Amino acid sequence: MYQARTARVLQDKPPLKLWYRQPATQWLEALPVGNGHLGAMVHGGISEEVLQLNEDTLWSGEPYDTDNPDAVTHLPELRRLILEERDYVAAQELAHRMQGPYNESYQPLGYVRLKFEQRGEVQAYQRALDLNTALATVQYKAGDILFSREVFSSAADDLLVIRLTSDTPHALSLTAHLESLHPFTCAPAGSNKIRMTGRCPRHVDPDYLSTSDPVIYDHGEDGHGMRFETQLQAMVEGGRISADVDGALRVENAHAVTFFLSAATSYRGFASRPDLSAHVLEQQCTTRLAAGMSKGYEVLRAAHINDYQQLFQRVTLDLGTSDGQELPTDERLAAVQKGASDDALLALYFQYGRYLLIASSRPGTQSANLQGIWNDHVRPAWSSNYTININTQMNYWLAETCNLAECHSPLFDLLEEASVSGERTAQVYYGCRGWVAHHNMDLWRNTAPVGNGSGGPQWANWNMGGAWLCQHLWEHYAFSGDRSFLSQRAYPIMKKAAQFLLDFLVEDKQGHLTTCPSTAPENLFITESGELSGVSAGSTMDIAITHELFTHCIAASQVLDIDQGFAHELAQALARLPQPGIGSYGQLQEWNEDFAEHEPGHRHMSHLYGLYPGEQITLEKTPELLQAARKSLERRLEHGGGGTGWSQAWVSALWARLGEGDLAHEHMIQLLKYSTAANLFDLIDLQSPLIFQIDGNFGATAAIAEMLVQSHADELAILPALPHTWNEGYVRGLRARGGLEVDVEWNNGHATSVVLRAEQDGRFLLRLHQGQQPVSIKDQSGQQVPWTSERGRVVLVMQHGKNYALSFR
DSSP: OOOOOOOSSOOOSSOOEEEESSOOSSGGGSEEEEOSSEEEEEOOOSSEEEEEEEETTOBSSOSOOOOOTTHHHHHHHHHIIIIISOOHHHHHHHHGGGOOOOOOOBOOOEEEEEEEOOOSOEEEEEEEEETTTTEEEEEEEETTEEEEEEEEEETTTTEEEEEEEESSTTOEEEEEEEEOSSSEEEEESSTTEEEEEEEOOSEEOOTTOOOSOOEEOOOSTTOSSOEEEEEEEEEEESSEEEEOTTSOEEEEEESEEEEEEEEEEOOOOTTSOOOOOHHHHHHHHHHHHHHHHHHOHHHHHHHHHHHHHHHHTTOEEEOOOOTTTTSOHHHHHHHHHTTOOOHHHHHHHHHHHHHHHHHHOOTTSOOOBTTBTOOOOSSOGGGGOEETTTHHHHHTTHHHHTTOGGGGHHHHHHHHHHHHHHHHHIIIIIOOSSOOOOSEEOTTOOOSOOSTTOSOHHHHTOOOHHHHHHHHHHHHHHHHOOHHHIIIIIHHHHHHHHHHHHHHOEEOTTSOEEOSSBOOTTOOEEOTTSOEEOOBSOOHHHHHHHHHHHHHHHHHHHHHTOOHHHHHHHHHHHTTSOOOOBOTTSOBOSSSSOOEESOTTOSOOGGGTTTTTOOSOOTTTOHHHHHHHHHHHHHHHHTTOOOSHHHHHHHHHHHHHTTOHHHHHHHHHHHHHHSBOTTOOBBSOSSSSOOBOTHHHHHHHHHHHHHHEEOOSSSEEESTTOOTTOOEEEEEEEEETTTEEEEEEEETTEEEEEEEEESSOEEEEEEOGGGOOOSEEEETTSOBOOOEEETTEEEEEEOTTOEEEEEOO
């Protein structure tokens, strides 16, 4: 795994804090902390502090049979309807018969409730989340007494830590409780510790299904459903503590109190029943708590900050100051929503996305799901699952560019596990080799099409999720140059995904190899008869993903000097893939035919995959397709596209790839205006009920990075989509393909300094903003480095371990 050096300069202006003058009154105002495994939403109440808890493996259900043995029997008829009859409506109906069960749901763990006994008028209240330290804080005065709280979730010690202090002796008295939305019991475990145990449902229906019994618990001692345990232990300074028989901790007249919380579940792997015993869970929690308490608060805090900053401080972004930057975060957001300019808030939002990935995705944890690791509902929106037709992928778009490669590894773990499940799905549903995954996945790595025969095939039956996810494997190699990773982890998974596609492709009437059945995720077209369907052959996104996967597998074969025969087979198939079509409006077609769109302003931009996050469409290599992609994007937006937060993030990244910095910036502002909660969580929109999806946070951070540095088109582009409003600023620590770290400073739209740190030997083409050319290039010892020009690019040969500083007039 790539290890990047820590950035040398810390950002201190404007301060990297979310802060507020009042407690949270709802979940979407609370502040998130997390270590990838254990998350909490800190509300900051005065009379009662509430921390809503999550544990990353706590899901409903257990491994289950996703097979629909009849599915493959319908495939020949489905293909006949599409390729021979062009009866897309009948194909849409038949596709329902190739669906399996719905997946399970990510679950909330519970709550810590701290109820305080204090008097006096409350003044000078402030709660904050410091992105530089990953500490959530609360501070206020009650009467003449100053009360302070500090909360963090430590990846170093796998504990949630809550520190309460006062500036007056014996001023802290409170009661601590543990609760859950699931059936639970809470009991004392000594004078300063309580234990909560419980069990999750054996099954939860998705929130969008209306059923008579959507949440099913199994209450037997040996019943189904995941067990969980949470332990809360306190260390009191200057007071007394006791544990009640009803499972509450009571603190009286203390100077300070530190709570340590650990959690465990009976999960023992995606293919195994979650049946670890209650005793094992108890021991896991007890062991973690004992280790943490033996170190003490200050040691735990220092270890947490050090661990976190090793990741976070690699990247610094300064977009200048803003008039409102001294205001609380919710007031700044409200001002932007009324039309104020605040690019410093965008810089904060960028770093918040990096913070959230660090907090929700660490080596050894589960991948960040639709809500990262933060969820307070038993039936969360879209099951808070892994939606792999855009959302899971978008979660990780920032991992490589924004210098958090280690945080990418949970996604690779998911891919390894899904490729196991996906082999059976490929055989049962399609009679193919290799592995496949459809649009939804859960902890149990269900790779079959969901829907139970009633889900819309335009989303349920899309089968390119695994192939798309393979892009992340190649990208990690492209950024790091890690041949061992490519050989041992990436290529075996990529190869099996390519094997599935080789078997799945069929010949159409034009002699092309195409995917059939095929959908463009979640969108419908209008047939010649005026009816709706989503099922056809060879959607533009399908072909783009197939082209990309085959190309990457061929490249991997060359790098590793293996599988030449397989690479040749892929190259032959690659040559027979259809080219993207350009439609009657000059737009890039979404389907293989120039169908009329049922929803021209659809939220998905699937047919633009080759522009971003792919790299098949570029100005130099495919100028006609680039213009067609631009026209498609314009048409989407003219008809109301980009209506969700994550969709706005994708639009910004697409505009960045098109070199349109002002338009990319405009849609970043739209995201803040219409899809952002008070705690800066991304929302579907501002309509009630408010629905949180974390992909927009991550996608927006990736889009901002794409505006500043790009490296996908066999060149390193510096400031390729710089908005005019970002007149001056700097970024340090972004990463580029080929093993580069990049620092850029700019003023009046031009680079004033570029520093490149090479992790690999290589020859690089540098494209600078508006055709700039450096006056000199020096290495870290101050020696001049020779360079040449090629097509207006700087050609620079770099060596591993060296730094290169470009100077400009």
